[in-house]
Amino acid sequence: MKNSKQTFSYLILLCLITIFSCNRLPESESSLSAMLEYDVPGAITVDSPTNFFGRPEEYLEWEAENTLRLVDEILLRFPPDVEENILRYSAFQMLDLVFHDVEAPNRPAVQNFFHNRFERATREMEETSVEDGAMIWKLYNMSIVARTATVTVCFDLVRAHSSRVEEFAVPDNMMMPVIDQCDALFISHRHRDHADQWVAQTFIDQGKPVVAPPEVWEEEPIHDHITHLERLAHELQVLPVQSGQQELRVVVYPGHQGTTIQNNVPLIITPEDISFVHTGDQSNDEDFEWIDKVGEFHHVDVYIPNTWTTDPQRAAAGYNPALILPAHENELGHVIAHREAYILNYRRWNVPYPVLMMAWGESYHYLAPLN
Numbered sequence: 001m002k003n004s005k006q007t008f009s010y011l012i013l014l015c016l017i018t019i020f021s022c023n024r025l026p027e028s029e030s031s032l033s034a035m036l037e038y039d040v041p042g043a044i045t046v047d048s049p050t051n052f053f054g055r056p057e058e059y060l061e062w063e064a065e066n067t068l069r070l071v072d073e074i075l076l077r078f079p080p081d082v083e084e085n086i087l088r089y090s091a092f093q094m095l096d097l098v099f100h101d102v103e104a105p106n107r108p109a110v111q112n113f114f115h116n117r118f119e120r121a122t123r124e125m126e127e128t129s130v131e132d133g134a135m136i137w138k139l140y141n142m143s144i145v146a147r148t149a150t151v152t153v154c155f156d157l158v159r160a161h162s163s164r165v166e167e168f169a170v171p172d173n174m175m176m177p178v179i180d181q182c183d184a185l186f187i188s189h190r191h192r193d194h195a196d197q198w199v200a201q202t203f204i205d206q207g208k209p210v211v212a213p214p215e216v217w218e219e220e221p222i223h224d225h226i227t228h229l230e231r232l233a234h235e236l237q238v239l240p241v242q243s244g245q246q247e248l249r250v251v252v253y254p255g256h257q258g259t260t261i262q263n264n265v266p267l268i269i270t271p272e273d274i275s276f277v278h279t280g281d282q283s284n285d286e287d288f289e290w291i292d293k294v295g296e297f298h299h300v301d302v303y304i305p306n307t308w309t310t311d312p313q314r315a316a317a318g319y320n321p322a323l324i325l326p327a328h329e330n331e332l333g334h335v336i337a338h339r340e341a342y343i344l345n346y347r348r349w350n351v352p353y354p355v356l357m358m359a360w361g362e363s364y365h366y367l368a369p370l371n
Contacts, residue, residue: 117361281306
């Protein structure tokens, strides 16, 4: 009996020591604790009333403003990482809730959030040079900019007029610095949430190639100035950039949105042998004839699919990428049922490959895995 009491006492003492130890943060966790500090009262809009009786729209705007301020702070403190954490997951869920308001693109809080994050990404581009790997910026919808040591390319770069709200769209003077830094533009297909004629014309005016399917703006004068690479599965073609000083190797996979809309799926290989695949709105079962074999012909570093693409498991296996970066969440020009939620990515892209979730205006430094 005495021994059992001693054993019980030792167990109690061990539990107390364990609890005490768990509540003392080691050095590395102390820094995490500092990162989690947040002045909640100071973060709330100070000039707001104590209630919003009879003013529901004003209340929703106030709520969106404060929610997006908190989301912005979380995303800044915890940048994109394939090892996801509960804070970023919470931020994405909050974004979904704000963006799934029918009036979201009309709300000044949403407009300011988008413009501020776009401008921050632009400043970062202007200040960033790359020595190893690639820097990737996600600007809006499927607007992606990728930079290596020698080249900067962009995909489906748009000002967001697809939202149908002029105040939400990026002004021309905000878009110009992005265009100025890019060497080539790849447009997947004709829909305005992927193809922006003003952006394309600005590239052309600067003597930079714009690659798109033949049916994009086929009735417009700009059509003759667009580069129409052949849509051939697995076949490498060469695209000169920087007035011929550099070359991109490009495969233009003959994709489709639905059964009839031409949707280029370019695979871009940079001079450093880093490759990107951007799918636009690829969604056609018959195209698995070539999708299933992409990884057999070419190494894919970064695969950028639309989040609702056909059969993500099979598509991922076909491309066999080093990293998956889903896109096309919360296009505010879509109806609510098709404003694809960020958090749906966690279900759809539960695949045996590294997956990176990114919000508007975020960047990620991709380092190719060592062979």
